[in-house]
Structure formats: C-alpha cells, structure tokens
Amino acid sequence: MxxxxxxxxxxxxxxxxxxxxxxxxxxxxxxxxxxxxxxxxxxxxxxxxxxxxxxxxRAMYAYGILEELNKNESLSPWDKIDRLVEFYVDRILNNLPFHNIMYQESATNYRSEEIKQKVIKIKMRNLDQITKIIADGQQRRLFRQVDIPMTVGTIMGTISSYTQSRTYSCLILALQEDTSDETYRSRLAVRLKSHLKHLLRAHLDIRNEVEPQS
Amino acid sequence: MxxxxxxxxxxxxxxxxxxxxxxxxxxxxxxxxxxxxxxxxxxxxxxxxxxxxxxxxRAMYAYGILEELNKNESLSPWDKIDRLVEFYVDRILNNLPFHNIMYQESATNYRSEEIKQKVIKIKMRNLDQITKIIADGQQRRLFRQVDIPMTVGTIMGTISSYTQSRTYSCLILALQEDTSDETYRSRLAVRLKSHLKHLLRAHLDIRNEVEPQS
DNA sequence: ATAATTCAATTAAACGTTTGTTTAATTCAA
DNA sequence: TTGAATTAAACAAACGTTTAATTGAATTAT
Structure with a gap:
C-alpha cells in the first residue's frame, strides 16, 4: 500500500x-x-x-496473538485470562481511534453490506477467541458454567464504557482533560486491567458457587 | 408540552x-x-x-425510582443489587432508541456545550445512584472493596454491548433478525439479568477473597 | 545522450444534490 | 380582528463526486 x-x-x-x-x-x-x-x-x-x-x-492488527495464547499449553486457564485482559486493554488503548469507529459503526444499520459484515466479523472473531479460553477452563473444572457470550460482552463493554468518552474517564480517573494521551492511557490501563482481573477471577472461579436470590 | x-x-x-x-x-x-x-x-x-x-x-424518565431503592431500609444490599439489575435492564430495554442516542452522543465531542453537559449529567446520575448502593454494602462488610466506578462501567457496558447492535445480539440469542421487538427484548432481558446477577454476586461477595496472580 | 512518448498522479473547477434555516404568504380558530 | 400555526418556496452553504486539464517522472525511440 x-x-x-x-x-x-x-x-x-x-x-x-x-x-x-x-x-x-x-x-x-x-x-x-x-x-x-x-x-x-x-x-x-x-x-x-x-x-x-x-x-x-486495521482489522489485521494483532492477528495471531490470541491464537498463540490459545495454543500455548504451558499456560493455565487462569494465566490465559490474565494475559487476555492485558492483551485486550493494551490493544484497544493503543488503537483508540479505530476502536471508537468500530464502537460507533456497530450501532448503525445504514452502511453498505460489506462494511456491516466486516464489523460483525471482527466482533465474532473476538467472541470466538475468548470463548475458547473460557470453555477450556470450564472443561478442566476450574471455571464455573458462566454464560460465555455475556461474559465476553462484560469484558468488551467494560473497556468500551471507559474508552468512548474521554471527558467521563478523566472525571473518574481524577485527571484533567488536557492530560497527555500517554498519561491518560497508562492510568486507564492500570485501572481497567486490575478491575477486570479481579472481576473475572471472582466470576469464573468454580469455588465461588453463589446463586442470585431471586 | x-x-x-x-x-x-x-x-x-x-x-x-x-x-x-x-x-x-x-x-x-x-x-x-x-x-x-x-x-x-x-x-x-x-x-x-x-x-x-x-x-x-427523556432525561426525566424514571427519576426517583433509584432514590427510593436507596432509601428503602428494609432491603438488604444484596436485594438492592438484584433490584438494581432488574431496574436498569428493563429501563434500557424499554427505552432502546433513547439509550442508543446516549450511546452515540457520549462518544462525540462535536456538539453544543449544553448537550455535552446534559449527556454527562445523566451518566453521573447513574454513577452516583449505584455508588450509594455498593458503598452501603461495603460499609456493612457484605461487599468487597471493589473499584466502584469500574463496576458501574461493567454494569452499563455489559448492557450496552448487547443493545447497540441488534444483528449481533440476535446471533448470540439464536434469534432471527426479523423477530418481533417484544420477543427480542424479553429474551435479551432474561439473559442479561441472569448474567449480571451472577456476575455481581461473585464480584461483590466479601467471602470471595481472590487475588489475581500477576 | 537526448528527445519523444506514455501514463499514473495531481490539480482547480464545476457538477447536481442535499443540507439547515429563513422568508413571506396563507390558514384558521379564538 | 388578531395572532399563533402552517405552508410552499427560496436561500446560501456544504455535500459527495466527476471532469478535464496539467504535471512530472519513468520508459521508449532516435
């Protein structure tokens, strides 16, 4: 090109x-x-x-890394989850403009068929990769029988809810809006990774057999 | 009017x-x-x-319900979390068009100051209400010391990730795209509520003291 | 080695629509 | 008779796209 x-x-x-x-x-x-x-x-x-x-x-960016993660048999499912979180948070924060475009485009139906299909293909690729990791953990009786697609929505949705609006994120992170991109991204990365790791650990751990009351 | x-x-x-x-x-x-x-x-x-x-x-819709939830002292923090999930999922699914507009508008900076402030005010109102419920549970030593703003992002982000694109949601729910609005919404509501209740129960429960490995 | 040729790259200008908004005339109920 | 509600028409500006002319470097012929 x-x-x-x-x-x-x-x-x-x-x-x-x-x-x-x-x-x-x-x-x-x-x-x-x-x-x-x-x-x-x-x-x-x-x-x-x-x-x-x-x-x-842009769709080709970072292709293959997740496949590698899935094939690496020396890593436990828990390790894979942690690396998955690291990978996704970093990848999205390093491609904020493109991620914001995907964020906006996946909400509209008024584009060419080609574009709509490309967008959904990217989403399905993410879903497939994360599904493999969680399903593996479930088969080894380490993870609970959680709703996998919903869990994927939780991971992506949590990240998106803080990458879509810099104004809002800066309020939460107690940063000024004119903070440098680098500072902003690294603060947000730390916060998101820590939260998602804790969240998924509690959510997936088979020892946490909790039932909602209703 | x-x-x-x-x-x-x-x-x-x-x-x-x-x-x-x-x-x-x-x-x-x-x-x-x-x-x-x-x-x-x-x-x-x-x-x-x-x-x-x-x-x-639209901003006025359902004002007061969350305040009521917070003031109701007969409900345990766990009850409040479950009702919170019910309330938010129902409210968003019953106001999909407006929610989609908020979703799109919070991602752009090219609107009048008045609009940007109204949008962020709505987000902050949600944050405040949920914060009160979680902080209450933490004070009563029922909830862990989770990152509250990030947890709010998880709740809203999970819902949004399935309300922004009907095509994607229908794929996950195994529904045809021409399914009636009513069927679509009720299926999605059941799935989202169940997932979020399980997720938050594991995430918030103080007995689940887990630490990420890294 | 120089001149002629070629064709992709680049340009300013114009195309016909569509845009958000305004105007000025008209309707119609109070 | 008044004034708000409604209309068709027009406005200038911006839109995505096309045209036709020009540039300029590489290729070919002399």
Whole structure:
C-alpha cells in the first residue's frame, strides 16, 4: 500500500473517530491529510469505500496473538485470562481511534453490506477467541458454567464504557482533560486491567458457587 | 408540552437512534413526523436544539425510582443489587432508541456545550445512584472493596454491548433478525439479568477473597 | 545522450444534490 | 380582528463526486 494511501486512511481514521462517519466530510479528510479533494475518490472510489478500506487495513492488527495464547499449553486457564485482559486493554488503548469507529459503526444499520459484515466479523472473531479460553477452563473444572457470550460482552463493554468518552474517564480517573494521551492511557490501563482481573477471577472461579436470590 | 411538539421529538428519536444525529436530516424528521419542514425550526429553533430538547424530555424518565431503592431500609444490599439489575435492564430495554442516542452522543465531542453537559449529567446520575448502593454494602462488610466506578462501567457496558447492535445480539440469542421487538427484548432481558446477577454476586461477595496472580 | 512518448498522479473547477434555516404568504380558530 | 400555526418556496452553504486539464517522472525511440 502506498504511503499516501495509508496517510489518507489514518487521517480519515482520526476524523471518523472524533466526529463520526456522517459528521466528517470528504473535504475534512482531504485537508487533514494535506491532499487534493479528488484524491479520495481517485484512491478509494467513494467515502464509504474509504471506510471499508480503513476497516480492512486495521482489522489485521494483532492477528495471531490470541491464537498463540490459545495454543500455548504451558499456560493455565487462569494465566490465559490474565494475559487476555492485558492483551485486550493494551490493544484497544493503543488503537483508540479505530476502536471508537468500530464502537460507533456497530450501532448503525445504514452502511453498505460489506462494511456491516466486516464489523460483525471482527466482533465474532473476538467472541470466538475468548470463548475458547473460557470453555477450556470450564472443561478442566476450574471455571464455573458462566454464560460465555455475556461474559465476553462484560469484558468488551467494560473497556468500551471507559474508552468512548474521554471527558467521563478523566472525571473518574481524577485527571484533567488536557492530560497527555500517554498519561491518560497508562492510568486507564492500570485501572481497567486490575478491575477486570479481579472481576473475572471472582466470576469464573468454580469455588465461588453463589446463586442470585431471586 | 403540545402533542405535536412531542410527536416531533419521538419521531426524531427514532431516526437519531437508527441513523445517528449527523446521518438524519431535518427533512427526514419532518417526513417521519408528518409535519412541514419549517415546523422543526418553528418549535425548536434548530436541529441541535431539537436534540437538546429530546434529551431534556427523556432525561426525566424514571427519576426517583433509584432514590427510593436507596432509601428503602428494609432491603438488604444484596436485594438492592438484584433490584438494581432488574431496574436498569428493563429501563434500557424499554427505552432502546433513547439509550442508543446516549450511546452515540457520549462518544462525540462535536456538539453544543449544553448537550455535552446534559449527556454527562445523566451518566453521573447513574454513577452516583449505584455508588450509594455498593458503598452501603461495603460499609456493612457484605461487599468487597471493589473499584466502584469500574463496576458501574461493567454494569452499563455489559448492557450496552448487547443493545447497540441488534444483528449481533440476535446471533448470540439464536434469534432471527426479523423477530418481533417484544420477543427480542424479553429474551435479551432474561439473559442479561441472569448474567449480571451472577456476575455481581461473585464480584461483590466479601467471602470471595481472590487475588489475581500477576 | 537526448528527445519523444506514455501514463499514473495531481490539480482547480464545476457538477447536481442535499443540507439547515429563513422568508413571506396563507390558514384558521379564538 | 388578531395572532399563533402552517405552508410552499427560496436561500446560501456544504455535500459527495466527476471532469478535464496539467504535471512530472519513468520508459521508449532516435
């Protein structure tokens, strides 16, 4: 992929994440990337095809790491859970703009079939990988028979609820809104990882056989 | 509030939830509501003020129920947690369009100060109410010293991760996409409530003193 | 080695729609 | 008769996309 094409993609990524797809004009993107307006159509064909290309471009990031985690037989299911949390929190915090685009796009039905399918494919890939780890722990009688898809929703939803709105996160983390990206991300990472590890440990541990009252 | 004004608000709500604020035109809204285009400016002044009015209109829904829950001294903290889950799941599933708008709007910074403040105020209200319940349980030595804001993120995030995309939810629930709204919501409600009750029971119970390995 | 050719890259300008908003005339019940 | 409600029409600006001309570096021919 040419440098210029990639530069347009990352420029668009930044704007889509901040202002949304419909809130971003092709002229915004051209200006942000420092290229002529017509280059977007020239390279991608249309604004929607540009979004499609962006998803294609980013969807490949970090492929394989989770597969490796699953195949590593020297790790206990508990180790895998901890590494899973580390991996997801880091990956999302290091790709905040793209994650915010996925966050927004998965909530709308008004995109091309290609885009909708790509978005859902990414979600299903996450679901599958985490499912394998939890199911393995259940088979070894270490984990309770929790609702796996709901547990995946808990992991992703917890992270998303703190990555979608920087204003809100900064309030919770007691940070000023103009804190540097690096400080913000590392504080949030520590907090999210610690919480999710405690949460999943209590939630999954087969020794915690608790029943809701109702 | 006049009938017509309210009718425009609910028409806009439906469209904003489906297509997003920027993806919805004032002409879309006028057509959906069956009123003349100029009536939107006449009643609300602008498209953004209409969104502001919508948030104002909906923000009041179910005010007071949580306060009541907090004041009810005959309920144990565990009872309150279960009722909290019931309340939130039902409230969100019965107000899906508005919840989806909040979901989208909390992810963007490109709205008027008034709108951004209203959105964050709603989030803080939720945080405060749940905080009181959990802190009460902690004081009574029933709950562990969990990270309360993160736990609130887990509750809201888990629900949101299954309300944002009907396509994804239907895949998980093994439902066809054209299932009736009623069936869809009741199935999802059962699943979410059960999961969240189990999750919070294990997470909060002071007897589950587990430490992450790392 | 130089000139001619070629074609992808780039540009400014324009295309026809659609956008949010306003205007000025009209309706209609009080 | 008054004034709020409603309308069709128009507004300028912004939208996504296309066009047609131009650049410029690599390739080919002389």
């Amino acid at each position: 040419s440098d210029k094409r990639e530069h347009i993609l990352t420029s668009a990524e930044k704007l889509f994440a901040e202002k949304g797809f419909d809130g971003t004009s092709v002229r915004d993107i051209a200006q942000q990337a420092g290229v002529n307006l017509a280059m977007i159509s020239y390279y991608f064909g249309s604004k929607e095809k540009l979004l499609e290309a962006l998803i294609e471009f | 006049s009938d017509k004004r309210e009718h425009i608000l609910t028409s806009a709500e439906k469209l904003f939830a489906e297509k997003g604020f920027d993806g919805t035109s004032v002409r879309d809204i006028a057509q959906q509501a069956g009123v003349n285009l100029a009536m939107i400016s006449y009643y609300f002044g602008s498209k953004e003020k209409l969104l502001e009015a919508l948030i104002e209109f």
